[in-house]
Amino acid sequence: MQKNKIYIETYGCQMNLADSEIIMGILQNSGYSITQQMEDANVVFLNTCSIRDHAEQRIYGRLGNLKAIKSSKPDMIIGVLGCMAERLRKELIEEKKIVDIVVGPDEYRRIPEFIDVAFNGGKGIGVRLSRTETYDDIIPYREDGLQAWIAIMRGCDKFCTFCVVPFTRGRERSRPLQSIVLEIEQLSRRGFREVTLLGQNVNSYQDEQNDFANLLAACAVVDRRIRIRFTTSHPQDFSDKLIYTIAEHPNICSHIHLPVQSGSNRILEAMNRTYTVEHYLISIEKARKIIPGVSFSTDIIAGFPTETEEDHQMTLELMKLVRYDGAYMFKYSAREGTKAFKMGDDVPDEVKSRRLQEIISLQQQISFEINQTLLNNEEIILVEGFSRKSNDFLSGRTDSNKVVIIPFDEKIKEGSYAKVEINRVTHATLFGEFIELGDPVTLNLALTA
Ligand code: 5AD
Ligand code: SF4
DSSP, X not given: OOOOEEEEEEOSSHHHHHHHHHHHHHHHHTTOEEOSOGGGOSEEEEEEOOSSHHHHHHHHHHHHHHHHHHHHOTTOEEEEEEXXXXXXXXXXXXXXXXXXXXXXXXXGGGHHHHHHHHHTTOOEEEOOOOSSOOOTTOOOOOOSSSEEEEEOEEOOOOOOTTOOHHHHHOSOEEOOHHHHHHHHHHHHHXXXXXXXXXXXXXXXXXXXXXXXXXXXXXXXXXXXXXXXXXXXXXXXXXXXXXXXXXXXXTTBOOEEEOOOBOSOHHHHHXXXXXXXXXXXXXXXXXXXXXXTTOEEEEEEEEOOTTOOHHHHHHHHHHHHHHOOSEEEEEEOOOOTTSHHHHTOOOSOHHHHHHHHHHHHHHHHHHHHHHHHTTTTOEEXXXXXXXXXXXXXXXEEEETTOOEEEEEOOTTOOTTOXXXXXXXXXXSSEEEEEEEEEEOHHHHHHHHHO
């Protein structure tokens, strides 16, 4: 009998992308095959996100499409995985009759068992959270490529009052340093050139005596041609040691994603973010002094409960002070079960929308101004392939995570490092001319000399 074919669709954060690769790894070990075409599959999974209501509504929309498909293909199994599975549990199966399997982030090992249950007409539900599961022994299923995700820790203990993650992903736990290093060695042999270390709060990484700075240093020396990125950092745990470690290694990218959420100390306290604007600014200043060319991005929420016009102005002021290279900006979305949910959702939607728009416009202006300062500069990019719009152009990214488009040149291969000169910019993209090829370490040294 032909084994089942699995199709998985991933929503939400990078952690979910990494989880989908772990899930595919588990399924492959159990003899299933993976398909990129939903029509070929008899098991369809949605790996879901609950961070904002909008994310969940998208999944409901998708389940509506799948209902139509299932009516013409009644043997097809449908599963909901990830944060939404954890949050809604049995409700999902009861409300959405087409859902056969519901599995939260810590029970992915049981998916093969649940598929069997579902094929026998039952419903498979696994939503227990674990204090120890890190899937450390699972080899994720990865297509060949340049860029890989590695989840180095799972869960979150911060309990920001707006956030469902501590409820959907459970307590913090870290993978052993040695196994992460081993995974990078394997990626190096396969020709990968960029690794992003992932965690809800990577600075809390802890493996015996090793903290996140130790882990970064150990990852950076595996293969100097591999760029190391990491996300997300929490401002409270952003240590001096970490700043020095980033500065010390040429292949640890000097781009730091440091979500601030709000520029008002009163709101930060209501969010339980555990830092003040002043403390946050000191970290930024230190990093700027110690890491040459460091760039920052952030997350900002507009319209948290009780946010006044004055609080909102403070957020805009903070953005002007820090001058982020980029930002992810959201309207506050009340999530049941969180502390903020009980505060009421008292900022009217049109006010949230207007504040969000002001935040976005300001950020675009700042990004454009920062990019303009790069005109005529030399930058080193890792070339990722053809640009999205045309095969006459190549696309790559700088150490600071900016996209650079250059004219196609046959000397440049995918995965090469190239020195380029920037000659045009927008708020989102840089354009340049190719100068020469090289490896990142010697090029970096040449540029800083
Ligand atoms: N509403 C809006 N944005 C949220 N985020 C997390 N929870 C919510 C919410 N309830 C944002 C935060 C976080 C990012 C991943 O998503 O800015 O840093
Ligand atoms: Fe959510 Fe805060 Fe944890 Fe980030 S640090 S996952 S925002 S609780």
